[in-house]
Amino acid sequence: MVLAPAAPGAGTASRDGQAFCLQPADATGAPTGPAAVVSLADLPGAVRRAEQGRVRWVWDTTRSSYLPMLKAGASVERCHDLTLTRNILSLSEFAPGSDYVLSLRRSAVTDEERDGLPRQVLPVPDSPDQFTLFDSPQPRGRSVHELIRELQDQLAAVAGSSRRGRLQLLVAAESAGALIAVEMEYAGVPWREDIHEQILAGFLGPRPRNGERPLELERLVARLRELLDNPRFNPDSAQELLRALHRAGIEVKSTRSWELQEHNHPAIAPLLEYKKLSRLHSANGWTWLDTWVRNGRFRPEYIVGGVVTGRWASRGGGALQIPQQIRDAARPDPGHKLVVADAAQLEPRVLAALAQDSALAAAARGKDLYQGIADVGFGGDRAKAKVAMLGAMYGATTGESGRLVPQLTRTYPRAIGILERAARTGEAGGIVSSYLGRSCATPSERWLQAQRTTTAEEQRRADSIARTRGRFTRNFIIQSTAAEWALCWLAELRRRLRSAAADGTYVGELVFFLHDEVMLHANADQIQLVCRIVEESAAEATRLMFGPIPIEFAVSIAVVDSYADAK
């Protein structure tokens, strides 16, 4: 059975926007009975009753339907997100050329043509705690009939795929991710405001009045003005700073920290210090705390599939860039621990699996893949092996990284071979795909235009643009497949946590996800179980995606009382 909660305005839902329309349907998406309108208050009961069978909830946008459900006390087992699935199918090389898929591709082109025009901006809740109902982006208020219609088209497209099993897994994992993203937003990362303030005070001095510079920054500015003999300049302005440096005889082309580092001048050290502290103040200072932390929780919004490769993006508070400096403020509640787990060297392991490179798989057998590579081809030098591997996956051409890559090619011809193939495909304007079938976009009209050149000057430019796309597609096959593995890992984690909870054991909840790392806010009495769940989920993710392969995807787990201790 399939149930379709619909936004108000969709046919039978009530006027006040507080009701859901539930339409039971069979596995093909065909309705099997009359639609029911359920108020928010009755929702938990209705969901429980529906989930006595194996059901999948279907909606346009998970966040706009599921966030109000969670607030009403109803969580669900499985869903199908029509928008996320639509995005995958519209690009996937694995999707068949059905009428539905072709129509998606046509409208994708018009989206591209529309690029540059202002997009519809939607009202967002002004505080993370005030969730508005049905703030979904278009297509707003589609009828249940329309939802079911599209569900049928999507299920048919997946069933008709040449790589049906893989695409099915991708679509399921993407929707599971959508549930997890909303649940993590609802849960929030436990965040101690008092500790955060202590950190700020330690680095910057007492909290300044509105808009004023903190004491420590003010001190550094005074010092810099003196050292650069420039009584009025403002180091926050890159232009002013560059001029001031030049006048002091420091010949830099930019004001980047790494470039400044190469110069010897008494002003350099305090300037680097200023940049570091100024960054902390503007990005994660008191304003950040006031804006993004409420009632002991940091609640970012996660954008599933927000990155072309299928990685998640986030909105609000820079959730995926929390600097080391402030991680100490992430602390568990009493009776809890933070369990922080990350997949060790996920991307090269993915490469080994994708290429079925048994030599690389052998290096991946141990906990430390880079050491394994180093022992075979780099005289045990782990740092060199790592730089070489990253260079191969990113397309480095110069520097130490570029020089070391050929050494890898000799030992791992299959692995390097598929990277090279992906790069050549991209340079020629072709499409590449992840293991499960997430494909990159076709080149833009502008890109194709740039390739049609005549003069030698234009040709050099065209080649450079082509190589840029080659580096993108080279990396795409790795990053996108790694994102899929992480998604499967998350989904398995969630499944096991829920099943333990259903058996009466509260083990904890997922509260944060960062590409290849997860954080759980865990019951301190169930840490052993949590760790086992984390490890079993990783093994199951590997099996689900690749079947029985001789590659281990190692996870490292830290059980801590502060996020700062996780690494």
Add this chain to the structure above:
DNA sequence: CTTCCCAGCGCG
């Protein structure tokens, strides 16, 4: 005044 782009830096 608002809107847009860039430089710079944080994360993986």
Add this chain to the structure above:
DNA sequence: AAAGCGCGCTGGGAAG
């Protein structure tokens, strides 16, 4: 030590 992938956010400054 640093040039090669993917992002979000901030402040400055130019453009409108």
